Amino acid sequence: MEWLALSLWVGGLIVLVGGVIPAVFNTFGGQEIGGVFLTKTFENYQRFLMGSAVVLCGGLAYRRWSGEQIVAVKWSEVVLVGVMVVSVGILVLVLHPQAVSLQEQAFAASGEEAKRAAFEALFRILMPIRILYTVTVVGGVALMVVKAKASLTMAGRLDEKSVARFG
Numbered sequence: 001m002e003w004l005a006l007s008l009w010v011g012g013l014i015v016l017v018g019g020v021i022p023a024v025f026n027t028f029g030g031q032e033i034g035g036v037f038l039t040k041t042f043e044n045y046q047r048f049l050m051g052s053a054v055v056l057c058g059g060l061a062y063r064r065w066s067g068e069q070i071v072a073v074k075w076s077e078v079v080l081v082g083v084m085v086v087s088v089g090i091l092v093l094v095l096h097p098q099a100v101s102l103q104e105q106a107f108a109a110s111g112e113e114a115k116r117a118a119f120e121a122l123f124r125i126l127m128p129i130r131i132l133y134t135v136t137v138v139g140g141v142a143l144m145v146v147k148a149k150a151s152l153t154m155a156g157r158l159d160e161k162s163v164a165r166f167g
Contacts, residue, residue, distance in 0.1 A: 002059040003147070005052035009084070010140035012045055013133060032107050039100060046092050049136070053085045070154055076146050084139040087132045095132070099125045 020041060028034040060081060063071040102125055106118035 001055050005055035005059075006140055006144055006147075008048050009052045010137055010144065012048055013137045013140075016041065016045060017133075035103055035107070039103060042096070046088070046096065049088045050092065053081075053088055056081050057085065072150075074146060074150060077143060080139050080143045080146065084136050084143070087136045087139070091129060091132050091136075095125060095129050099129060 021038060024034045024037055024041075025031075028037060060073055060077060064073045099122065102118065102122040106115065106122050109115040109118040
């Protein structure tokens with residue numbers, strides 16, 4: 001389940017950034033329609049992130065509680081999941097609602113100067129949002145590396161035990 005949650009986390013953002021965003025702005029034609037569509041898309045992606053965060057934290061807690069050496073929890077996993085979950089919390093609870101509000105103000109603004117000021121405020125809040133999404137995807141990839149390395153290390157230990165036992 002942890003691998004599935006992690007795959008949704010990392011793969012979802014890669015698909016959004018690499019495929020959906022360019023397609024929206026190349027297809028929809030208008031900044032307002034495309035912006036609203038992407039806002040709704042990221043809100044739905046955030047639901048996946050929250051579900052994935054629950055699965056990752058639950059998986060870590062279960063593996064820690066089980067005490068089994070084969071599924072031991074490494075501190076690097078805990079730190080990476082913690083950074084990812086805190087980043088998503090800031091995104092979902094603080095920055096995204098502010099961005100939605102600023103987006104609505106920018107689209108509702110009348111007059112060139114007011115519209116430009118509103119969009120500048122929106123783009124200022126989008127920078128930390130992009131940074132936090134980057135932190136979460138880099139953390140997700142790093143967590144994949146840590147988990148894969150732990151799996152390979154444990155598989156090597158199991159093979160050594162099998163050879164010693166049956167060899």
